[in-house]
Amino acid sequence: MGRNEGNCVNVVIGGEAGQGLVTVGQLLAKSLARSGYSILVTQAYQSRIRGGHNTFAVRVGIDEVMAPQEAIDLLVAFSAETVPLHREELSARGLILADARFNISDDACLHVPFEKLTAERYINTAALGVIAQILGIDQEVAGQAVQDLLGKVHLDIVQENKKALEAGFGWGKEQAASALHLPSVNKPPQRLLMNGNEAIALGAVSAGLKFYSFYPMTPSTSIGISLAGWARELGLIVEQAEDEIAVLNMALGASFAGAPSMVATAGGGFALMVEAVSLAAMTETPVVIVVAQRPAPATGLPTRTEQGDLEFVLHAGHGEFPRAVFAPGSVEQCFELAKQSFYTAERYQSPVFILTDQFLADSYRTIAPFALDGTPPVQPWSTQGLKIEAPYRRFALTDTGVSPRLLPGLTEHLVVADSDEHTEDGHITEDLSMRTRMVLKRLTKGEGMRSEAVPPEHLGDGKPEVLLLCWGSSRGAVLETAASLRSQGVRAATLHFSQVWPLVPEQFMGHLQEAQRVICVEGNATGQMARLIRQETGFHIEERVLRYDGLPFTPEYILRQLEH
Template sequence: MPSEISVRITGEAGQGTQTIGDALSHIFKSAGYHLFAYQDFMSRIRGGNNFFEIRVATKPVHAPRRKPDIIICLDKSSVDIHKKDLAIDGILIVDQTKFRLPGLEESMYDVAFNEIALRVANDALYVNSIACGLIAGLAGLDFAFVEQGIQAVFDRKSKDIIQNNLNSARAGFDLGLKNPRKKMFLLPVISKDRLTDKAGEILLDGSSAIALGAVHAGCKFYTAYPMSPSTNIMNIVAEHAAREHIIVEQAEDEIAAINMAIGASFAGSRAMTSTSGGGFCLMTEGLSLAGMTETPIVMVDAQRPGPATGFPTRTEQADLDFVLSAGHGEFARVVYAPGSAKQAYDLTMKAFNIAEKYQIPVIILTDQHLQDSATDAQAPDQDNTAAERFIISKEESAGITSYKRYALTDSGISPRAIPSWIQDVMYVDSDEHDEAGHITEDAEMRKQMVQKRLYKKLHGLLQELEQPTSFNTKDARVILLGFGSTLGILQEAALALEKSKVGFVHLPQVWPFPSEEMLKLLSGARMIISIENNAQGQLARLLRRETGIKVGKSILKYDGRPFDIDSVIEIIKRELEL
């Protein structure tokens, strides 16, 4: 009996791979299993080849496998493309009533999805639910969990549609139970205690986590120009807009988006914008403006492969160098790089607090893999979160008759008031300015303002670093190093090779760089291997620049696809000669 299985659903865009994947994810979550789900899709509405893959296990899982145990092919081209990826003893499920294959090989399982859908629900659209039921039957689940999953996905549909989906799922489920190879995929039954513990869990992806973090942090103005893979953050914030009194504005371009956000923040709202690398290029002038005017703003760069348009729907970690130095001039900034949906939520909350406290731009650096991957997680508890505000209150402001927006202080942080609350004119300018905000070309004042915006704020920011996550680093033979979405790969690889003295260090914050902590964690390592989704090993270079520590080997992937855990473990074993 396996402790985990991986299922891939593949077909053309528009055939429902995401619908099947979403439903299966809810079904397995309802049954108490841990799961990791991700999508691979082309930049087109119809045609091509997409897939949705779910890894289901009795223990937490955080990364994809190389070879799925079950592949459902919804069209003929999917068989040709994905057949080579099938695990040994896996099965390839096809519908030969839709397309004929030269010969039904031993690994293939013929299921007449279309005929069953027409017979049970009088509509071929219900093929998706048949596939869900089939997988649940092969895994030996109770049909009650299938019902829960179907209800969760189709809860906004009519009763008739929901019932047709349930009937179709039941037909597929019965087929799965009868399959002679079912024993290869039967998962252990989850205990009642575990089901009780999972009652408060949800399926959480990176986009939802960031959106919820923004809403719970008190974001009141969200503006963006749609650019994959960041767009879904805006969509989810918009769903909460009416209830939470949030203004959501789809701007005409990224230049307008960041400047709108800066204006909203200047007026006192917590403001956020999101984009991908190409849009971030357009935002850099606004980023520099936020740095000069000391206006707090939260930005998301959801990375995708570039340069230029690149791969709009795929993943990469190649913007690290870019976001560290984007925007002309020198000013303080923070760059977070969450490695999981939970970290994405927590760091988005923190981003708003840090941005307002230090009056700086804070960048959340994610990528398509993190944005679109989902896992089982505890639902964020808004009652346990606190949105700190660092603004002079309206009552205090009423007594201010002489206001210096850029007053020089030991911390570099000036008292921040809201325009119209104070009994004085507030001056803010993108030119160099004095304490009152008036334009100046005085050399000494320039020097003091640079120190205020940069060094003094950095001193405070270094006290509030999000420290690296680490495991098994003491006396480690090898330490794996990464940032952002590679966290799951680092965790699973280090755990699998723990007895071979393999540990990991993951950075959820890449700027300001946690140099002191990294020196402590890595100085005794016999070998460091960086694992990065870019072509140059940008984190490895940053580590050497900030600490002098040189990485011994880099495992780099830049084909637009995420790492799989099996390939990474193989490379590490070869390096260790295991």
């Protein structure tokens, strides 16, 4: 595939839900991150608590790893079923690591006598020891990861786990070949190990989030888990509402009264929120809405990934009003765009969206620590000292469409907002000339959003033979694909949209026109982004690489499609 496999190792741990493979995966990821490697995790799981077959894949390298890889270098089988399910993906140098009791007859298989190494309940940790030894991780680093992750909840069993880890290392040293040994990193840089949802949560609190309401829905739930865990320390309120309708209405109430607010859900939950999206627009109440996409219609594939809700989010809500839609392409962008969403929502007193998906939500990656200073957080109460003449008009008509926002109860003025069309002071009106002025006022805010739109990221040749266009979470796979094409002598470039609305054609039309071929890569069945670009620019992108089987893009997948 033209990829430098020598620099990367792809470890896939497979097993049933409830076997603890996520814990082992996280321990491995932590150990690798602290050893100075770059990693990228892809989690594939079924919508069930126990059983089924799940995988936790860690791709590790010295240089930045940006995308998942299909070829498996080390397949760790926690159940016998893992081997037949993934044997075909094993690379030429690939190894299988399985419990000797599975009796797997395969030349590539290392049969680990786990029952001799440790007690049944510590087999996972012993397996971690073997994996770590094969990859060349220092035993102390792995031991510390065990201490840090398990010590919090299972202090008593840390010692037993460390013994099992040691046994695994010992067996690995004697029995396992070291073909997959990673070159060691001198002076490992400080790296965070974080997934997309955690980065959204962290970005939100550093931008000033104070209120978060939610109803559990995969793959958005872990944003709430992070925030709930920090709520006491940071003085947040995280409230599980009775349904998604309540979720967004509650966030609007909190925001109206002055608490920067966010909600997160998946497509189905967002469908229930849609009326309140329109309410946010009409009452000009800032709110950040995260839609973590998964395959639909209806319940679809609850734990898999897709980019199928672009058009839904673009059009959600009755009536015409402006919105901004961000689509982070990396964990770093999850953090940065979560912050940006709060600033945009506050500045334009509007609903702002973050479109992510299961792949990015669950994908742990090594990233440099974020700079937490910089733009001050959103503080809607900071403008309350403004000298405002009575009677206060919450929806005063202005050139920018943005009216001074006061909060109820904090000044001598009364704040009135209405879901009905309203006068400048917020009361119901049927004055039709006021109606048209209010429509234009709201739409004018869209001009401001447009002037601040994040331009798409263009990388590579200015006049490429092939321009790969993408948005959101597929960025890494597309960048690696382009690198691979270049190594084959193709002049390739990429254009990644981390903001998909408003689109500003002047920012990217030149790139489209300069390319010999433009190919749109997106995770849905109908090419929604290609259609959107045509709608906004008239530029028709004929070639598409689409994926809608529930799995994330890989460079291999894109290259295979390009060969066709």
